[in-house]
Amino acid sequence: MGIKKIVTIVGARPQFIKAAPLSKYIAELEEIEEVIVHTGQHYDAEMSDVFFREMKIPAPRYNLAIGGGGHGEMTGRMLEGLERILIKEKPDCVLVYGDTNSTLAGALAAKKMNVKVAHVEAGLRSHNMKMPEEINRILTDRISDFLFCTSAKPVANLEREGVQYWKAKVVVSGDIMKDAVMLYEQHAVAPQQVLLAGERYCLVTVHRAENTDDPVRLKAIFGALKNMAGKEKIVLPVHPRTRDKIREYNIDTAEILLIDPVGYFNMVWLLKNCQVVITDSGGLQKEAYYFGRPCIILRDETEWKELVDNDFSALVGANSAAILDARYNFRFNTDYSSNFYGDGNACSIIVRELTGVKK
Structure with a gap:
């Protein structure tokens, strides 16, 4: 079997939503252990606690409570805290989502300890280097071992950047937020x-x-x-x-x-x-x-x-x-039969690629 222990790092509202269906999926598998770490990037009840409570995300084993401060200060403090946790937990893989400072800090902490990194929502590019999120995306992708992409366009972005010369596996998993929509729509x-x-x-x-x-x-x-x-x-x-x-x-x-x-x-x-x-x-x-x-x-x-x-x-x-x-005045497309971002089974694809386990 592949990876048995995963440390998942979240810190901001979008990451809680993305993590919810995957953490639920993993919790139903006896073969895999997941340790959730909350960096505290979004730290108040309205931007954090409510998501764990209503989406029934397993409680974080660790909360670094690192909110506020400049980008460099925040990322540095996260890196320091995450390193201590990874030394203690000894995971096979660190899983990160999206493009926040928590994403980059998690990837850096893992890679410097020779722990595999999986990036969910890899390959996205705005091509605006003034955006902190763009820096986080590019650097996280470059040091990740597994790059899970929402569609073919992010794969093309990675190929233009030379991913074929990296030791990374690129997988079109679809959009994990579609999994979340399908799982939680009934609870609206x-x-x-x-x-x-x-x-x-x-x-x-x-x-x-x-x-x-x-x-x-x-x-x-x-x-x-x-x-x-x-x-x-x-x-x-x-x-x-x-x-x-x-x-x-x-x-x-x-x-x-x-x-x-x-x-x-x-x-x-x-x-x-x-x-x-x-x-x-x-x-x-x-x-x-x-x-x-x-x-x-x-x-x-x-x-x-x-x-x-x-x-x-x-x-x-x-x-x-x-x-x-x-x-x-704009004439929006009203034909929503297109399927750009998968069938809502990103969780099963990600877990299968990481661990070899099928539900």
């Missing part, structure tokens, strides 16, 4: 904070530093939302950083329904019942597609190019006019 529940039964609304999220830390961009986004609010309801679960910046820049949100961050089951309900998704989140771009909702992307580039190339999403940046044009 309306947020208690807001009554939306039968109402038409736009679901909006804004959290990326490129938007929140730039007053010109953030004001332009909210200018478009304010314009839209005169025509339709705008529902925006507010990331803590975004809320702070709204206050700092004195942005008028009077006509926009701001609600507290929501758990995954609430977000699934909001996705299923909205008219359109407007977001700078990578995960929500795909989830909008899975639920048959058009998506307006508040970024200048995206890793999920299939959705833009096929008109399921519109890439508009932080331009007010472009946001409004996409909302009211």
